[in-house]
Amino acid sequence: MRKLAPFVFVAVLSACARPSDGPTAGGFYSATDPRTNERIPVVRLADAPMNPVGITPLAYSATDPGLSVLRSGGFADNRLRRGDVIEVTILDTGEEGLFSSTDSKTLNLGRFTVDSAGTVTLPFVGRQRVLESSPEALQARIVSGLKGSAVNPQAVVTVVEKPTSGFTVNGDVRSAGRFPLTARRERVLDAIALAGGASSGPSAANVTLIRGKQRASAPLSRVLSDDRQNVYLLPDDQLFIEDDSPSFTAFGAFKSVGEFEFEAGKLTLMQAFSRAGGLLDDRADASNFYVLRNQPVYSQVAAATAGKNPGTPFVTTKPAIYRVDLKDVSNLALMQQFKMMDGDILYASNSGLVDFAKLFTIYQKSVPTAAAPLPGSGGN
Template sequence: MGGALLLLAGCNTLPDSGPTEAQVNHAQRDPKKNTVGYGIVQVTPELVSQLAQEVPPALDSLDTGNVPTIQTNNDTVGPGDVLQVSIYEIGSALFSPSSAAMTASSVSGTNTLPSPSTASNLPPLPIDGNGDLDVPFAGLIHVTGMTTDQVAETIQARLKTKSQSPQVLVRISSDIANSVMVYGGVQRPSRIPLTPNRERILDVIALAGGEERPSGDERQPQTDEDYVVRLTRNGRIAEMPLKVIENEPTQNILMQAGDRVQLTFQPRTYTVFGASDHVTQTHFKTPTLTMAEAISRVGGPVDSRSDPNAVYLFRFENTDVLRRMGLPVEGNAPTAPIVYQLDMMNPANYFLAQKFMMRDRDLIYIANSSSNKFYKFFGLISTIIAPGITAAWMAK
């Protein structure tokens, strides 16, 4: 009995790379150790189906119940825009320098024929913060929400009593109101003006030069799946991988004035700890990655040290998913910690591992076998006594 107690004490003092299945389960039930409140859920066909139905907020969700007050075709003007106004007049022109000479000739009695028409280009006219445009002889005009044709008609109506048959042309020389900001991992971060052609989100990314490909390690390939598009519209935010937008036309939504598009390079990785061939952080390298593929990339469980019954995946899961599982969720946090357990001694679970999809920043832990410490202890004893046995044998 004394020898057994000594053996157990010796085993418990040996170093280890991580907990066993029993230790993980015990720590989950101990409030002092489980300070983050995680639960352990077995990977089942129902769980895989439920997780497969979870989808992040789509970009087209920002269109639902978020219709602009004024529907436009990207040809209206607003505060910050700069307009170029051209005025064509017949006879004595208000805006032409020749009008003063013609007036003087009329006073002196000189017989001077008026020019059939005169074109005048006004200096660039900015629209102020209140949406007003100040036009000489026409006064202050509130133009926010008007098209360029409507602005021209308004100016023309005000000049009719002061000029002979005026004709007005208006164009936008600097378009601020109908523009979106594109920034982040694009080649030319800038303000992109929208046109009546109705640009979509992929269009404005392309106009900003497309994704910026940083020179990186060849072992870390840069794919469109690693670029995330973040759209901010009227205080609401949605994110989606660039590849998903490219593959799903419904997500290539129309841009609205004032949208902000951020492109971010976020290489997806997962981490492996415990009794595997490699304790490492690994890049996805492919558009999608299953749990089976992730485990196989690091060599899988090591026969001499691992417990295939206890392969864990640690994740911060969306709280809506946890509520559907019937797990308690505290507060209004968007995510909560959860641990998924896969029993690799059950052949049926290999099919589940092929359908369980990995996510960015997932952590896989392969538990140590409970008998691992005994093997370590006997290995240590053998190392200590082996030289003595060898010396005794040589002495004979």
């Protein structure tokens, strides 16, 4: 009877405080929602929603204007300023004019930069003050300066660069930097292209436009699909591209634990299970593998009335636990259909024998004894 006493004591301890690196399989069945204190049901994978409809990781409210709140007519101020680069082309349609001895009636004078004094020096017409002038006004002055050497002169002045009227692109792009606004009137997608494109996919990238004290954001996928989001840029606009890739976390008796990013709507539970390396053969309980999720709840009624009640949430979440029994072959097929969502947690519990072995190892250790006295220390 005395030989059985230590084992009974171990069994009692293992039932209430046995060592483990996470919750036991039984602990999931007593889990409660910390907000409502209601019991969280543990649902078999066969009864779980394989692909929730109408929910995306970057879902936005039907009343959210996104970038369209900063829409404008684009940069239309073409007045010349210091540092601007212009290109000048002159034409002469007369028979006895400036180009009478040449095959072409057109001459490209080249590109010129407005200097710190606000002037440019042009062939045939000399030094011209152009600060705050329009290209059309400079064209008229060039034509006036060519009279006498050209019969019917014409001039075309094109603004090539306006460094003082630029925008910046930062964040998750391949070539962040400052770029000039041109007569083409760049838009958000033009800016992202100039920066080399977003490093992450459209479904994972979020675009924020900062204009003075104003700020607006929208998923890149929305900017691509909705032309109203692809707004024109103004001088000193700042674009920030953020990688908002969904991810899941795996811990417990997996060969590889940690956080893993994935592309929204593309990853199945089987693929996520493989990324985590599968279960540890010597630790895991193959019949108790769990997916923990804040399950989105989509309200069609709230979405339909969102226009009348701005701010009404039509996407809420509810905690859910799905149990996967890998010993049941049918679960392998279901894992290939079950789609992962952002924030999902995969947990593989230890086998009961593993936790028992840990506890048994603790009680198997001998109790430390007092050290023997050193020779000559006076001990008897």
